[in-house]
Amino acid sequence: MNLEQLKAVLVLSEELHFGRSAERLYLSQPRVSRLIASFEAEIGGALFERTSRQVRLTPLGAELEGRLRPVYSQLLAVVQETSASARGTSGLLRIGVTSTTAGPALSSVLEAFEARYPDCELRIDEVNVYDPYEALRHNEVDVLVNWLVVDEPDLTVGPAIEHRQRVLAVGVDHRLAGRKSVSIEDLGDEAVIQPPPSFPKALHDAVIPATQSGRPIRRAYLVDKSFHEVLALVARGRIVHPTVESVPILARSDIVLVPLVGLPPLALGLIWCTAHENGRIRAFAEVARTVRPPQDGLAPEERTKRGT
Secondary structure, three states, rough: HHHHHHHHHHHHHHHHHHHHHHHHHHHHHHHHHHHHHHHHHHHHOOOOOEOOOOEEEEEHHHHHHHHHHHHHHHHHHHHHHHHHHHHHEEEEEEEEEEOOOOOHHHHHHHHHHHHHHHOOOEEEEEOOOOOOHHHHHOOOOOOOEEEHHHHHHHOEEEEEEEEOOOOEEEEOOOOOOOOOOOOOHHHOOOEEEEEEOOOOHHHHHHOOOOOOOOOOOOEEEEEEOOHHHHHHHHHOOOOOOEEEEOOOOOOOOOEEEEEEOOOOEEEEEEEEEEHHHHHHHHHHHHHHHHHHOOOOHOOHHHHHHHOO
């Protein structure tokens, strides 16, 4: 059964005339006859009595018409409302962030979006930093703010909202803490975390690439739940952690951030499931393309205080 058959049955129930029904449906009269006949075959009984002079509903047809019409109207309403939601910007837009990706750049986009689309409600939800795409795929968030190193065929990579320079997080007593900079080669002598299988491989390879000399980087600790566990290991000197600058959660007195040279900045931006794209997501992405990120990762008020 399909909507075309249902509509033909309801229109013929009103008109009781194949010619007039065909005109209303913008179909040929033979096409309407075939739709009715195929529907009756699927139902297993005649819905209309046809003579050379008139068409009238059978008792079975009258029963079906009475029950079908309100259901068909509800179905059309659902389709129309869903279509309007997909095209429009009103409603709820759920933004997913991890423990390392929220910050002034996202705040600037949120403020600009709210000013342009006041009818759209924004909600920020934290997602698992070690399985960042799960919430997207389960339709728990609409847009993910994360690092734009994506090799996933079902995801769309949207605009970047800022680029972060690389740093190496080390404990204050670590041998590298006093260095002006380090390179990826220095990690050949250190231990780093081993992320769980759920962590995107492409992103992991970008954050901790292989050394140019071929020396392996030792993955010493499996961390799969909380980024705070990583920070505790760094502070105690058990591991070093390649990351990016301007992450508030890294601002600790027991951790030093040393510039990590030789690696390109990481782009932070928007990601969403291609199949879930709608008008709100497109509008949010368009706003993100037009907003300049705060300088040096600072909030506007901090830039004012520092005279930048």
